[in-house]
Amino acid sequence: MAVPWLHEMSWPEVEAYLQEKDIVLLPVGSTEQHARHAPLGTDTFIAARLAEEAGQQADVVCAPPLHFGWSPHHMVLPGTISIEAPILQGLVFQIVKSLAHHGFRRFVLVNGHRIANLPWLQLAAEQAQRELGVRVVIFDPAFMQKEIVPALGFGKVGHAEEIETSQLMHLRPELVRIDLAVDSEPHPQALYEPDPNFAGDTLCYVPSTLAQMERVARTTGGSTGQPSKADAALGQRLHAHLVKRLGQVISQL
Amino acid sequence: MAVPWLHEMSWPEVEAYLQEKDIVLLPVGSTEQHARHAPLGTDTFIAARLAEEAGQQADVVCAPPLHFGWSPHHMVLPGTISIEAPILQGLVFQIVKSLAHHGFRRFVLVNGHRIANLPWLQLAAEQAQRELGVRVVIFDPAFMQKEIVPALGFGKVGHAEEIETSQLMHLRPELVRIDLAVDSEPHPQALYEPDPNFAGDTLCYVPSTLAQMERVARTTGGSTGQPSKADAALGQRLHAHLVKRLGQVISQL
Amino acid sequence: MAVPWLHEMSWPEVEAYLQEKDIVLLPVGSTEQHARHAPLGTDTFIAARLAEEAGQQADVVCAPPLHFGWSPHHMVLPGTISIEAPILQGLVFQIVKSLAHHGFRRFVLVNGHRIANLPWLQLAAEQAQRELGVRVVIFDPAFMQKEIVPALGFGKVGHAEEIETSQLMHLRPELVRIDLAVDSEPHPQALYEPDPNFAGDTLCYVPSTLAQMERVARTTGGSTGQPSKADAALGQRLHAHLVKRLGQVISQL
Amino acid sequence: MAVPWLHEMSWPEVEAYLQEKDIVLLPVGSTEQHARHAPLGTDTFIAARLAEEAGQQADVVCAPPLHFGWSPHHMVLPGTISIEAPILQGLVFQIVKSLAHHGFRRFVLVNGHRIANLPWLQLAAEQAQRELGVRVVIFDPAFMQKEIVPALGFGKVGHAEEIETSQLMHLRPELVRIDLAVDSEPHPQALYEPDPNFAGDTLCYVPSTLAQMERVARTTGGSTGQPSKADAALGQRLHAHLVKRLGQVISQL
């Protein structure tokens, strides 16, 4: 498929697609601070490119990207836009509902904002499955990169750390100012950790309080992890791995 | 400004901008059928480019585009995504609220979807003015092109007609299949008309019923007007006029 | 029809009416400051009388008047009651839904509050058309009086200006204290104006900020325009024109 | 006070009133079937006249009447308009909030629709007391007429029975067709009864199911009680009693 983006198609092209397929990808990102070295749209750029490349390979349509996510804890740094979860849930549900009305039956929500977008995406996905009788899965890079992250020599999942910075250096090198990256010392938590490779509880995530985030902003300018280790070549391998995984999710749906 | 897009900036760049300015443009479009000859994202492409060019000229930042609008009447043709007005109102209000939190005070909502997005944009704008003490204006091409449209030889505002088709032929020529354009006979309405140059009521717009739209879909494939007259050069003049008008709105704010 | 008011009929009278007709008028007003010379209920009195007289002439039923509208900007002066738009939308939608349940199919929302009630009336009308399969139009005096206003020698549409003051002097002379009317100098706006005869944008109306309205309250006591020119005889001609136009809207429905 | 109606006053008159007083009455009715002999607006007419006369006697302002109430069970007969409780609660709360903004502090909700409007009026009243710090009481004829009803020889409270029919024959004799009144046999209920003089539970009222109401509609055309006994002179005594009681509530506030 030359152009996998729904908004670049005319309705007769969508009609023709629906004769043969009923899958659509929905990239969902955020507009939130990514430290001094990466742009606010990092999560959206990653989600959109994952969807675009996997869509192209699998001949599957992509809905227009959603640039807005749930980022209450990042409001401590300028430019961040945070939308309340019920509005995001309603928006994604109605996107799915509109497309289901035309005949789409299987949906992959491609999330670039990791664990912070998951709760409301899960509620939207369940609502769509129950009320519309469609099938919805969520594709989240943080989990789908579990195996390859240690292999690439990266540390644990934090924020604007070497993992997503590398991926963005591959995708949009002109938007990364790696010279401004600030590393933080890892301070291990006893029982909870949002890193999927952590041995304790990786699930019961609650976004940091503003007080906690203000400390992070003062110390590193918003990153958690070791972004100075970011590398475009490693980012390319990571990205290729994720595109492949997304392809698998599509083919198993 | 090299890059007027907020999501391509890092937070220190936003912080620097806010030292000097407090204006931001928010492009709002739709994903809806635009007949057989134009893509579903027509409204978003126009709003985003108007914001981008006027932002570049005036050194004013643009928030990421919103690809989704209120299009209940266009659900008769595939690919259209329609979101209920309270969700759209909530979303735009919270974008404004997030940005106001960081110090933005003046907002221009740049609408590419004409009269169909206006009611909820008006409610969001008023809510923001009242609750946040900011200033919000709406820029709508349909009205700001009032003077130049007759000068360019165009007919009245319809849907996917020669006006927006010309503008898109200038902006994204590869997405227009002008050979598929179907004209419709103008059938005059006695008292109501969404065309801003109409002598009767141009204000009390209620989207067409699905029954009315099914008739349009059968007859012309979704357009109202004379898209076959569309022309890229005229579109360029129209677009330049609107960018200039948006610049005026910005400078008068 | 002797009594066009639904609430003065018994249910068997409504049942008999529905054997022959399915149209109903819904007058919608506001309770908001109308300067020192006119009562808070001006908009409701006008909407109710337009509906009553047109209903009587056309043998069409009128639902009870709604005295409450969207007036956030007029809260600067005492007595104003402002209801949030989603509540008003819900209320009018459910009035229509109740009546549609009994067999009414065509509705005219007769608005006395001009552009400030339009956004939520548009949303309610669209919701009713889509969810209930009925037909809903909005009748707004501001637009339907476009032609006659210059003929009567009136200036542009403002607030509690000579246009609505004249109409009320005809309808409820005992409630107008024309000796207290204060005129304001017209200060032309470059691009936006809520007056329907304005050449620029008359559509992208956002209610004034409270700061702007406080200035108006201090200067003229709440009016914009030249109420001192109000005249009952001209008001009568205006009113007759609007009743006739409403009759046309009814007969074309 | 010549004119107790807020909507017939100008804002300077409201301002003058607030120099001396902070009480306001809010009449709340319904538009619902009242059998074959009485009009749909019966409840509103009674509430509005109680407020108007008590307001006039006590020099207290009355807000415009609300013609719409909660009447789900009466939807079996044409003309009935039923609004969902959260919308009614929101509407009355915002009326109180607007008036509290101007300086009103004590509110009497004058209910003409008896027990069916009470749950949502109670929620609105509590919300106003808690969030706005004002004082709100509800005046309900059904309870305030407890003592006089047996004295007048009336039976128990039903619907469109001799009690409210008599009151309306006094207030709006031209709207009552007493020749069409149909009586029903009283069928005693063991434990529950909405009549305030009942010895069992008079409180845990839940509106009848539609199935129950369809039976009533078939049998008596919508009334429960003995409307044929209605009498304008008795209605006058009842009405005078209630106006006096409302005056007491005002003076004790």
Add this chain to the structure above:
Amino acid sequence: MAVPWLHEMSWPEVEAYLQEKDIVLLPVGSTEQHARHAPLGTDTFIAARLAEEAGQQADVVCAPPLHFGWSPHHMVLPGTISIEAPILQGLVFQIVKSLAHHGFRRFVLVNGHRIANLPWLQLAAEQAQRELGVRVVIFDPAFMQKEIVPALGFGKVGHAEEIETSQLMHLRPELVRIDLAVDSEPHPQALYEPDPNFAGDTLCYVPSTLAQMERVARTTGGSTGQPSKADAALGQRLHAHLVKRLGQVISQL
């Protein structure tokens, strides 16, 4: 029935029950201050035991108890939990909806929190009857004990008074510290009173303002009435009376 509690049954046991019956009891309480001598859960303990015993006698299932109610006025004393009415209404409606989905058709809401829970329970009950076609009644001790209260020598219904204190001394003697009970002087109100035996208005209940409750908290520690007269033996008679009445309500449903 050995175990009337739904949550102690497995689904095959529920399935077997539904072969024969379609009634279920829903106990609803509160967590709110009950003066110095009684626990916060008093209302829930009473509702749950009434349901459990009546359920056992009549072989009728009980849903799990709801420990949370509407107690805005009791927030002046620590430990009180107050939930807003729309959430409580939604919760109980969805409990009924879930059970109706499985085949339950008749519901008794057993309220331990007297008049303060009634408005939202009435709205939930009506919504369930209308939308789900089921039958819902409310059982409230305050009214169902009307006859026996004077016989037991108790005074009027207040808060944490001798009536509910006696009942709790019978049910959970270890949780009552009767030595800490503080009596209050009865101060008669002219027209309104929540006591069901009162001759005036017992219906138009609006929870006390926080200012009023702070006075009560300071004077008696939260009780209104004469708790020092509480007695376990009288409580047992009261409780037995209410269980019998609930049994009657079940058998008449």
Add this chain to the structure above:
Amino acid sequence: MAVPWLHEMSWPEVEAYLQEKDIVLLPVGSTEQHARHAPLGTDTFIAARLAEEAGQQADVVCAPPLHFGWSPHHMVLPGTISIEAPILQGLVFQIVKSLAHHGFRRFVLVNGHRIANLPWLQLAAEQAQRELGVRVVIFDPAFMQKEIVPALGFGKVGHAEEIETSQLMHLRPELVRIDLAVDSEPHPQALYEPDPNFAGDTLCYVPSTLAQMERVARTTGGSTGQPSKADAALGQRLHAHLVKRLGQVISQL
């Protein structure tokens, strides 16, 4: 602490507690099918006992248990009660808000319903942290038992499998009919699995569709896993481990 339950305390006891501590535990369960061998309240019994025992050991108060959760996928079997997520979120937020009003500052939401309650608990926890400035963590057995589950010889987390069945056999042996337990063959999933020890994605959980659950209901009567291996002694060890872990979470807060 003899009695850790808030609803068994009087308000002066809560006041005394708040002089020294500001922590409270909130047990949250569900009422949902747990196969043929376990009761509907399994999740609530586990959450309540974990809270009660850890509270007793650490002298920390427990709020009353919430018996209702989000179980849309289990509605295929009778007795299941499923509440929509926004209502549950609102309820838990308001419980936290009420308690924060009295001085509680640190909250542990003790979840017995595993991953299905997590999305809305996360949203409620974040809302409370942001709007109320308190600290909220979630304790979920599924993750906190990660290490011990393999040591006890249990398989992966499913539904009503040997893990929770064992725990309930220890806590409420009289409610388990282990003779009715039906095992299912493990069928491995390629990329997603709700079991926390799974190597793929354990996070992007969306409840099964009703179609998927109907298959489970038909095959095993609602369980997934090998409940026949359940054992009370192992359940005791598991339970002790979790009580200890909850103690650690409390002491690290």
